[in-house]
Structures are given as structure tokens and as C-alpha cells.
Amino acid sequence: FVVLAEELKALFVHCGGSPEALNLLKVANLYDLNEFYYGKYFWRESTMIAPHNVFTNSNKWQDYLNKRGLKESQAESWLFKQEVKPEINSLELKDIFLRFSTNFQVLWHYLPDSNSYQRYFNGEESKDDKGLIQAKNVIIQKVESKVLDEAGRLALNLKGEGEAEICLDGHCQLGFWRKKSNHRSRYYYQDGSEVQFNPGITWIEIADNNTEIKIE
Numbered sequence: 001f002v003v004l005a006e007e008l009k010a011l012f013v014h015c016g017g018s019p020e021a022l023n024l025l026k027v028a029n030l031y032d033l034n035e036f037y038y039g040k041y042f043w044r045e046s047t048m049i050a051p052h053n054v055f056t057n058s059n060k061w062q063d064y065l066n067k068r069g070l071k072e073s074q075a076e077s078w079l080f081k082q083e084v085k086p087e088i089n090s091l092e093l094k095d096i097f098l099r100f101s102t103n104f105q106v107l108w109h110y111l112p113d114s115n116s117y118q119r120y121f122n123g124e125e126s127k128d129d130k131g132l133i134q135a136k137n138v139i140i141q142k143v144e145s146k147v148l149d150e151a152g153r154l155a156l157n158l159k160g161e162g163e164a165e166i167c168l169d170g171h172c173q174l175g176f177w178r179k180k181s182n183h184r185s186r187y188y189y190q191d192g193s194e195v196q197f198n199p200g201i202t203w204i205e206i207a208d209n210n211t212e213i214k215i216e
Contacts, residue, residue: 136200
């Protein structure tokens, strides 16, 4: 999460963290809001079980930024194209399935009418307070991982480059991702051309070598 937040020049809001993550934060180029030291910008819900009862909201973290004199920064942009709805007879109409574990399985189902992918989690439609979760672009970023300690903490290698499945406009193509130091992760097709995304929601699924992936 530290690496992902840093490439977006984001405000990193968290409650504690692993020893490795806290060490990374000491040298990371981002704003760090840790509940351990800035408790007044958070609250705990008494009806929920700790440590999963810590909350904040946009008013509180914006107040933190204002009091620190910090301003919004601009993340590096990807490339975008004008969306053109594909012809029905040109579509592959394949589902994207990822099995991270027995109780964490994701399916993306392509919807031709809206040229978007609908997300399912463990067989149920994924929803938030705005409705069904759908994305215009879905990327499966394949990374290497390793277990760090006896607690089972997992490190994902998000720097360098590796394979990626790039899915948009009803087609999935094999490509690759690349992340240079202090820059945003970028995505390319096999011929080296950079992906031009459709405007709208883009969802990056980060999958290590233990993740079962099917596109069919």
C-alpha cells in the first residue's frame, strides 16, 4: 500500500502498520496520517470489534491537510482515448475469474450494452452505496510475492516489470506493466505501445503466483 500510495502522491491514512511498512513510510514521498499519533482525526465505533472499528471522513483528513499547510499534488496521468462502443460481432465476451483464496474469489463479467465489466465477489454482485460496481478497464497485474515473517505478512514486488492481462472494450490482451522508481506504474501491450484507457473507472487486480486466473 505504501508503494501504491507513493506513486499517486497520495495522503496515506492508516492505523499503525507492519514494521516493514512503517520503515518504508519514513522515507516515502507522501503525506502520512497515522491514527496512532493523530487520533483526533479518527474515531472508533463502540459497536464494532477492534481493531476493525477505526473510522475517519473527508472533513477530518482535509482539516489535517489544511492545518499542516499541505496542498493537493498532481499524479502522473495514464493515456486515455475516446471511448468507441465496439461492434457486437467483434467481441470475445469472456469472463475474467481470479481465485485469490477459497473465500476470496472475483469475477468480472463484460456487459456489451455499457461496454463495461461488472464485478462479482464470491458469486455475489459487488455493490457500494452508489450501486453496482462496474469498471471500464480491468488490468490483472501479475507480481511476485514472498512471506516476510511468522505472522504471515506478505510482500508484493510492485517495482520493475512483469506480465499483465489488459481487458477493455470486450477484449483481453497479454501485455506487461512497468514501474520505474518514483514514477507511476504504466501498462503496455506486447508490441511496446502504451495502453490507452477508456475514460471512467479502472480497476487493477494485483495477482501473485498463488492466484488462479482464468479468462474464458
